[in-house]
Amino acid sequence: MNLEADSTTSFLRPLAAIWRASRDGTSVKDGLVGFRSRPSLRTKLWMAFLAIEVLLVSVGVIGLLSLREADQQTNHVVALQHKIEAYRQVQHDTLRQLHGVSSALAFPNETTLASALRQINQFGYGLDRVSFVEKDEVALLDQVRDEYARFIAVVSDVVDLIRNGRGADAKQRELVELGPLADKLERLTNQLVNRAEADMVAGIDASRQTYARSAILVAAVALASLILTLVLGHAISRSVIDPVHIIHHGLNRIAAGDFTQRIDVPNRDELGALAAHVNSTCEELQQLYQSLEEASRHKSQFLANMSHELRTPLNAILGFSELLLDGIYGDLPKKMRSAVERIQRNGRHLLGLINDVLDLSKIEAGQLRLSLADYSVEELVSGVYTSVESLAAEKKLSLRIAVPPGLPPARGDERRLAQALFNLVGNAIKFTDAGEVWIEVEAKKDSYVFSVRDTGPGVDEADQIKIFQEFQQVDNSITKTKAGAGLGLAIVKRIVEMHGGRIWIESRIGHGATFSFLVPARLEQQAMQT
Amino acid sequence: MSKRVLVVEDQEDNRQILRDLLECAGYEMIEAHDGEGALIAARTQSPDLILMDIQLPILDGYEATRRIKAQSDLRHIPIVVVTSYALSGDEQKARAAGCDAYVAKPYSTRKLLETINRYLT
Numbered sequence: 218m219n220l221e222a223d224s225t226t227s228f229l230r231p232l233a234a235i236w237r238a239s240r241d242g243t244s245v246k247d248g249l250v251g252f253r254s255r256p257s258l259r260t261k262l263w264m265a266f267l268a269i270e271v272l273l274v275s276v277g278v279i280g281l282l283s284l285r286e287a288d289q290q291t292n293h294v295v296a297l298q299h300k301i302e303a304y305r306q307v308q309h310d311t312l313r314q315l316h317g318v319s320s321a322l323a324f325p326n327e328t329t330l331a332s333a334l335r336q337i338n339q340f341g342y343g344l345d346r347v348s349f350v351e352k353d354e355v356a357l358l359d360q361v362r363d364e365y366a367r368f369i370a371v372v373s374d375v376v377d378l379i380r381n382g383r384g385a386d387a388k389q390r391e392l393v394e395l396g397p398l399a400d401k402l403e404r405l406t407n408q409l410v411n412r413a414e415a416d417m418v419a420g421i422d423a424s425r426q427t428y429a430r431s432a433i434l435v436a437a438v439a440l441a442s443l444i445l446t447l448v449l450g451h452a453i454s455r456s457v458i459d460p461v462h463i464i465h466h467g468l469n470r471i472a473a474g475d476f477t478q479r480i481d482v483p484n485r486d487e488l489g490a491l492a493a494h495v496n497s498t499c500e501e502l503q504q505l506y507q508s509l510e511e512a513s514r515h516k517s518q519f520l521a522n523m524s525h526e527l528r529t530p531l532n533a534i535l536g537f538s539e540l541l542l543d544g545i546y547g548d549l550p551k552k553m554r555s556a557v558e559r560i561q562r563n564g565r566h567l568l569g570l571i572n573d574v575l576d577l578s579k580i581e582a583g584q585l586r587l588s589l590a591d592y593s594v595e596e597l598v599s600g601v602y603t604s605v606e607s608l609a610a611e612k613k614l615s616l617r618i619a620v621p622p623g624l625p626p627a628r629g630d631e632r633r634l635a636q637a638l639f640n641l642v643g644n645a646i647k648f649t650d651a652g653e654v655w656i657e658v659e660a661k662k663d664s665y666v667f668s669v670r671d672t673g674p675g676v677d678e679a680d681q682i683k684i685f686q687e688f689q690q691v692d693n694s695i696t697k698t699k700a701g702a703g704l705g706l707a708i709v710k711r712i713v714e715m716h717g718g719r720i721w722i723e724s725r726i727g728h729g730a731t732f733s734f735l736v737p738a739r740l741e742q743q744a745m746q747t
Numbered sequence: 748m749s750k751r752v753l754v755v756e757d758q759e760d761n762r763q764i765l766r767d768l769l770e771c772a773g774y775e776m777i778e779a780h781d782g783e784g785a786l787i788a789a790r791t792q793s794p795d796l797i798l799m800d801i802q803l804p805i806l807d808g809y810e811a812t813r814r815i816k817a818q819s820d821l822r823h824i825p826i827v828v829v830t831s832y833a834l835s836g837d838e839q840k841a842r843a844a845g846c847d848a849y850v851a852k853p854y855s856t857r858k859l860l861e862t863i864n865r866y867l868t
Contacts, residue, residue, distance in 0.1 A: 524831065525802055525831045528831040528852050528853055529758055529761070529831060529852070530760075531853050532761055532764075532831070532852050532853035532854065533758075533760040533761060533764060534853075535853045535855070536761070536764035536768075536853065536854070536856050537764060539855060539856045539857065540764065540767055540768060540771075540856055543856070543857065545767055545768070545771045546767070564853075568853060
């Protein structure tokens with residue numbers, strides 16, 4: 218079947234492509250995928266199913282044709298059977314006539330003669346029942362008819378001779394003419410039967426051959442259809458599955474943050490369009506990512522600059538006030554000293570705020586890297602204790618620590634964890650006007666829980682989530698009097714999360730608050746930032 | 748004879764703090780306003796210690812530190828780097844440049860003096 222000749226009809230083009238592909242030794246997939254004018258996946262599938270249906274229909278048609286041929290063969294054999302029967306009848310009838318006539322002539326009387334004549338004339342030979350005959354058989358039959366007519370004529374003559382009392386003449390004719398005629402008739406009818414039987418044997422043989430041929434043909438076409446369908450299915454699924462896989466991997470790469478690669482799908486159908494779309498989206502993402510990176514770089518640069526610009530004057534403020542307080546310029550009168558102390562205190566507060574903003578910005582920009590090392594929990598807590606001791610003493614608060622003795626070395630960013638704990642203790646001291654502040658450590662399996670408990674005003678349940686967000690402070694009359702930009706807890710939360718831990722608060726209004734954070738005892742790798 | 752401290756600092760107010768601090772502590776102070784000036788002063792004035800600001804005009808503190816430490820006859824002079832950068836890696840960068848100590852700005856004058864005393868007494 219040369220499909221190439223039909224390739225002007227569009228629906229046959231894919232088949233033509235497959236055919237060309239298989240002929241040229243290229244893979245069928247290339248034939249399907251690389252076919253330029255095939256517009257869509259839908260069409261591709263339609264074509265495949267159409268091809269499969271065409272194959273099914275051809276298998277059916279070939280089967281039906283084979284059946285029809287077999288039917289014709291059977292009819293032919295049946296007709297031959299009928300013919301043989303008819304011929305045998307002819308043969309039988311002929312022999313009976315011959316026999317009847319010869320016995321009538323052997324013992325001639327009026328009764329037997331009349332009966333023989335009647336029988337002879339009634340005998341129509343039933344040859345008309347033989348509806349179809351070969352040409353040579355027609356000649357043979359005509360010969361039988363002719364011979365029989367001659368036979369009848371001779372029998373009539375013989376009967377007439379007997380009736381006329383010329384028994385000897387009758388005998389003479391019977392011997393000379395009737396005998397050979399009868400022999401000839403018998404031979405002819407035998408010949409008819411033999412020929413028909415030979416035909417039938419040939420017919421049965423032909424029928425068998427036809428059956429075998431049909432069986433092979435149908436099986437071959439079915440097998441070819443099966444193979445073609447499989448090849449087609451394979452080609453279609455590859456032209457669909459492969460691009461889907463490629464796109465899937467491409468999307469995974471994009472999800473992993475690699476925007477540089479492009480998906481290469483040769484399809485010119487919906488999948489090709491999808492891949493192109495993914496690529497253009499990826500390109501947009503890449504540009505967006507680059508501009509974000511640039512913005513982030515600018516932000517970092519801005520922060521570094523601002524940090525420098527803010528710290529330079531602050532350095533002068535803190536430096537000179539410290540020199541003043543240290544008496545480098547001579548002793549200060551009491552009032553002046555108090556004023557300079559305020560300058561110093563507020564300068565440090567301002568520095569703390571600047572540091573908080575920078576810390577948070579660094580965390581946000583993903584620039585803060587934990588420097589992981591072994592540390593002693595006990596030393597960490599006592600370090601924090603030392604630095605807040607004076608603050609607690611100023612407010613006449615009792616500050617207690619409870620750390621289980623003999624803890625094994627922990628691993629994490631000691632400076633940042635100390636910063637977190639310092640922040641919580643600083644807050645507790647800031648918001649507690651009377652009573653106690655506890656710093657406690659609990660060793661759990663593979664982790665430590667640091668808790669800071671106070672007898673301060675407590676935090677309303679509704680505010681307990683808010684306080685860990687940036688620039689959030691519990692809005693009530695007590696906290697309004699306390700300084701702070703509300704960055705401390707947000708930073709603590711980030712530091713804890715960078716350690717792969719979590720932070721929480723337990724508190725009731727009027728019953729103090731407990732801030733706790735849990736960190737892994739030994740952190741080997743910085744946790745993903747969220 | 749009092750020890751000589753080379754202060755490399757572009758801000759007059761900050762130089763004044765150090766002038767007052769070092770004078771009070773009994774050190775002699777030499778001044779440079781930028782990285783290049785620091786290189787010249789380090790060679791000509793033979794200081795006993797250099798207090799190096801990082802953000803300087805012309806040549807920054809890291810580069811000035813690197814160049815001084817690259818000279819065999821100046822390498823022995825201790826350099827204390829003062830930085831007001833807040834981004835991570837500052838200390839590593841300062842150490843990589845070859846400084847002996849690192850102080851973050853704003854500094855406590857008391858602590859700064861302690862650091863200086865450690866190298867000069």
